Amino acid sequence: MTPVGLHYTLSHFDVPDLDENSYRLTIGQREISLAELKAMPSKTQRVTLECAGNGRAGFAPRYPSMPWTHGGVGTAQWTGVALKDVLGKVPEAIKEIAFFGADRGFDSGVEHHFGRSLGVADAMRDEVLLAWAMNGRPLAPQHGAPLRLVVPGWFGMASVKWLTRIELLEQSFDGYQQVVGYRYTKRRGEPGTPVRHAKVKSLMAPPGMPDWYTGRRLVSQGSIELEGRAWSGAGVAVARVELAVDGKWRAAELEAPAERFAWQRWRASWDALRGEHELACRASDAAGAVQPLEPDWNVGGMGNNAVQRVQVSVR
Ligand SMILES: Nc1nc2c(c(=O)[nH]1)N[C@H]1C(S)=C(S)[C@@H](COP(=O)(O)O)O[C@H]1N2
Ligand SMILES: [Mo]
Numbered sequence: 001m002t003p004v005g006l007h008y009t010l011s012h013f014d015v016p017d018l019d020e021n022s023y024r025l026t027i028g029q030r031e032i033s034l035a036e037l038k039a040m041p042s043k044t045q046r047v048t049l050e051c052a053g054n055g056r057a058g059f060a061p062r063y064p065s066m067p068w069t070h071g072g073v074g075t076a077q078w079t080g081v082a083l084k085d086v087l088g089k090v091p092e093a094i095k096e097i098a099f100f101g102a103d104r105g106f107d108s109g110v111e112h113h114f115g116r117s118l119g120v121a122d123a124m125r126d127e128v129l130l131a132w133a134m135n136g137r138p139l140a141p142q143h144g145a146p147l148r149l150v151v152p153g154w155f156g157m158a159s160v161k162w163l164t165r166i167e168l169l170e171q172s173f174d175g176y177q178q179v180v181g182y183r184y185t186k187r188r189g190e191p192g193t194p195v196r197h198a199k200v201k202s203l204m205a206p207p208g209m210p211d212w213y214t215g216r217r218l219v220s221q222g223s224i225e226l227e228g229r230a231w232s233g234a235g236v237a238v239a240r241v242e243l244a245v246d247g248k249w250r251a252a253e254l255e256a257p258a259e260r261f262a263w264q265r266w267r268a269s270w271d272a273l274r275g276e277h278e279l280a281c282r283a284s285d286a287a288g289a290v291q292p293l294e295p296d297w298n299v300g301g302m303g304n305n306a307v308q309r310v311q312v313s314v315r
Contacts, residue, residue: 001046002074004135009142010051010066012114012177013105016162020138020146025130027087027166034146037081037130044079045127045152046262048231052155052182052195055295055304063301070203070308075229075262078150080131084124090168097123098173099149099160110176116160117173118151127152127235127261130163152261153234155198155303157182184298192298197233199305200291202241202266202283204228206310217312224270230254231263232285241266244280244307252281272314279310 024031053065054072066072087097101114122128129150132139139145144161151158157177173179178194185192205227208219230238237260241252252268270279284290295306 001135002076004076004137004140004143007049007074007076007134007143008051008054008072010053010072010156011103011142011161012107013103015141016102017141018102018146018162018164023146023164025147025164025166028168032086034132037086037147038132040081040085042079042081043129044077044133045129045150046075046077046259047150047152048073048075048198048229048261048263049150049156049159050198050201050231052157052302053300055306056301058295058304058306059297059301063299065301072156073201073203076134077136078129078131079133079136080129080147080150082126083128083130083149084126086130087124087166090120090124093170094120094168095171096120096169096173098167098169098175099163100165100167101144101160102162102164107176107181110180112176113165114160114177115173115175116158116177117169117175118158122151153197155182155195155233157195181300182302183300184302185300186298188299195302198231199303200230200232200236200238200283200285200289201305202228202230202238202281202291203308204243204279204281204310207270207272207279207312215311217310219272219312219314221272221274221314224272225267226252226270226279227265227267228281229263230266230281230283232283232287232289235260236289237286238264238283239286240284242282243268243270244278244282245270246277247280249282272312274314277312277314279312280307282307
């Protein structure tokens with residue numbers, strides 16, 4: 001679990017100041033208060049959330065957006081009501097469900113509320129929540145207070161914060177963040193493919209102490225217990241994690257997930273010998289996806305799940 005103060009946060013515009021007492025969620029013609037939502041049967045789920053831009057700093061050239069290295073991921077306990085219980089039966093003609101935040105701003109000259117959509121089947125899944133609490137406390141302003149969507153298994157952009165409006169659409173949603181913002185494209189302006197589920201990834205807690213500018217780790221020689229986390233998207237489990245020391249891969253020990261949408265712990269021991277070394281970790285998921293050794297570049301700097309490499313000086 002990631003404490004709230006250590007969980008990454010990504011907001012495209014300003015954090016809106018919403019009062020939970022006067023707050024209303026608008027669904028078509030319907031308005032619902034927070035108290036009404038909280039009176040419904042609620043559930044709590046442990047979910048790993050990763051920004052689609054996590055790893056963007058590993059791309060060259062890099063899109064001038066959030067330059068994440070590896071910090072854009074965290075795991076929290078989200079409490080709320082299942083979206084499908086709030087929506088009830090969705091008419092046959094409905095194709096997509098769009099979610100809008102209270103935040104508003106510009107991107108590439110286009111003014112809009114942050115908005116994203118899901119196909120009806122994706123939106124009606126049991127695990128999709130309208131959440132008002134994170135790690136047992138009311139949502140913090142930066143995490144979407146007083147109510148947000150949580151879409152487990154998808155990259156973070158799907159989990160719309162400061163959720164104030166839901167629309168049932170008979171056609172595809174054409175909002176900026178859907179058709180322009182979150183796409184994998186090789187050239188600016190081309191439609192590319194939509195960014196959807198998270199991809200298989202592993203990270204290690206770097207051993208020893210860091211050197212401030214280079215990030216190189218300083219470690220004392222001897223046996224070192226390495227540990228990290230691994231996860232994938234769409235509720236697919238991680239099947240295997242490997243550790244490489246100076247390019248030689250071997251299996252790490254992998255724990256089962258605490259819950260279907262939460263990351264898994266892995267461990268490996270390393271007999272650190274004096275000198276300069278490179279550590280790397282690589283996960284494979286149950287659907288057969290494997291982390292690539294090199295980043296697969298795209299314009300927006302999305303979905304970089306290349307293996308993490310850590311440079312270590314052993315003294
Ligand atoms: N309304 C709104 N929802 C949003 C965003 C936003 O800017 N506005 N950012 C999205 C992105 S890109 C991510 S990665 C997650 C981040 O959620 P967090 O800040 O709670 O970690 O929220 C998503 N939901
Ligand atoms: Mo994100």
